[in-house]
Amino acid sequence: MKISLTVNGEKRALDVKPETRLLDLIRDDLGLTGTKEGCGKGECGACTVIMNNKVVASCLVLAAQADGAEIKTIEGLGGKDKLHPLQQAFIEKGAVQCGFCIPGMIMSSKKLLDENINPSEEDIKRGLSGNICRCTGYVKIVDAVKEAAHKIKSGGEENV
Amino acid sequence: MKKQSINVKNKLGTSGKDSDKYFRPESKEELKKILEDYTDELTVIAGGTDLLVANYKNLYKIEKWLDLNWLDSFKEIKIFDDKVEIGSMVTHERLDKLDQIKEHFPVIQKAAADVGSPQIRSRGTIGGNIVTSSPAGDLLPTLLVYDAKLKIISKDGERIVDANDFFTGPKQNVLGDGELVEKIILPLEENKSKGAWVKVGKRKALVISSISLALNLVFDNDNKIKDARICVGSAAPVPLRIEKAEQSLKNKKIKKVNIAEIAQIVSDEISPIDDIRGTAEYRRKVAYNITKSALQEVINQ
Incomplete structure (x- = not known):
């Protein structure tokens, strides 16, 4: 159909x-x-x-x-030429290991930051609670989301 | 499945209505017509968060889909003087985030916030949770402590069933062929009430409850417990009201309640089983502990 x-x-x-x-x-x-x-x-x-x-x-x-x-x-979100602040932050913070979970992680993070650009650590964990990383790299993933929030806030609208 | 490159411009089509295997009624009239024509063959999909998991890799075997997602009237929340009606297609996410739910039915709001993950809460519905009728369905104990009634419709008419009478066994309920839950009716209490919700599982998120407990106490003007409802999930074939404990709570001031005694009654009255989420013995012990913590939470409110 x-x-x-x-x-x-x-x-x-x-x-x-x-x-x-x-x-x-x-x-x-x-x-x-x-x-x-x-x-x-x-x-x-x-x-x-x-x-x-x-x-x-x-x-x-x-x-x-x-x-x-x-x-x-x-x-x-963005490509090689112009990465989204979330993609950039995930690279900078070393939040990617095998990478399989990352597209999902980033989409959940995007939604989280769209709703709340000042998330607490608890907000981030709850926002990403439906995404599993089996390389066990959550600490850096949470850091990356914080960094992305910072980038978006300081970079203004064109970054989003 | 045919591969298409990203750059191929597809011809714009019409809609998802043109299949005799997938129905998406947009009004109750359309729904009733479909129920009249195909009652026995239909598989009803609400949020899909259970159905698509249960039929993983076998979705092609489903003969005819009836998708309730296009019925806007099933997504309404209506507030009256004496009751609130929640459409069966209201998602967990909305139950979690709506101020009216938090204000009038905080135990439902807390349980909805504990369901699955953001991805599950955005799709899964209260009606789906009810009709799936899992003993571990997180909203079910909360509906029972608010004395919910369910409006059930079919091609032939409608009926109202107490949520407490709806569940008949694990994944079993009183729905007949071609019957659907249209809305959940929650009476609004005139007196002050306080409630608590406890969910115990192996993780914090995306977990099926090992055991859960909903508590709702209604107080009279002298601050005595006028009405008490305690319901335990994942501890019996159906969500179980613990009437003996409820009776012992009535007509007492909350500070005069012997919490350990009530907790012991709850632990004794449930009929848990051993499964991958915990043993029966474990569940009885945890039932005791979470009853105590739920009552303590209400005392502290």
Whole structure:
């Protein structure tokens, strides 16, 4: 069946099956492989994207449910030429080890900072509680989110 | 699945309505029509946070989807003088963040905040939590301590069921074929009430409760306990009201309550099992401890 949605600001129309997940649509149909599939059961957060301003596990959303939705994936934040402050901060703070969880971590962080640019450490931990890093690098990830908040605040609007 | 490059411009399509396997009614009339035509074949999806996990890798086997996410009327929260109605498609995130819920039903707000993760709370719904009917469903004990009623609809009509009578066993309830929970009705108490919520699990986030407890005490004008409700989750086949403990609390001032005695009653009255989230023995001990801490929390409020 046909659906249309906006992904990273670009309007897309696709044919999906009822059982196609939003994650499958993003990775397989659109080729946006920054979004990862870890557990496929909503526990690891590697597939986190922002859908209509909410963080969702894209493995637990049907593509058909995203009809008309606005989706933001890691590719929509920034690229090699111009990194988003979150991406820059994750690199600077050494928050990335194997990297598999990072797109999801960054999308959850993005949502967190969109709502609260002055998060406490507890706010950050709660905001990232749906994202698991199995390299166990949470300390640096929390540092990176703090640093990104600082960058965004000092860099003004154009950085966001 | 067909691969497409990012740069391919797709032809804009119409909508997700054009499949005979996926239905997304946008009004109650459309919903009733679909229920009339396909009652036996439909799999209902609310937030999907349980359904898509339970059917992981087998989603293609689902014959016909009925998606309730497009029914705006199911997402409403209405506040009346004597009650609040919460649509079954209201998410945990909204229950956590809405001031009205925090003000009138703080125990529900706390339990909703403890569900899963931001990703789960943004999608999972109160109705889904109810209909899934897991003994570990975090909102269920909180609904019972506020004396919730459920409005159930079907193609033939509607009925109201006490939340306390809704659950019949693990993942079992009184819903018949083609019946849906439309809204949750919570009476507004005139008297002052105080409550507490305790959830115990192996982690702080994204965890299925090993045991949980909801407490709500209503006080009369003399500050005596007029009404007491205690409900324990993950400690019996259904969320369990501990009526014996509730009776012992009634007509007493909270400071005169023998907390250890109430905690012992709760520990004795539950019927827990051994499973991966804890042994029965562990659950009885923890039930004792969390009853004490919940009562203490209310005393300190």
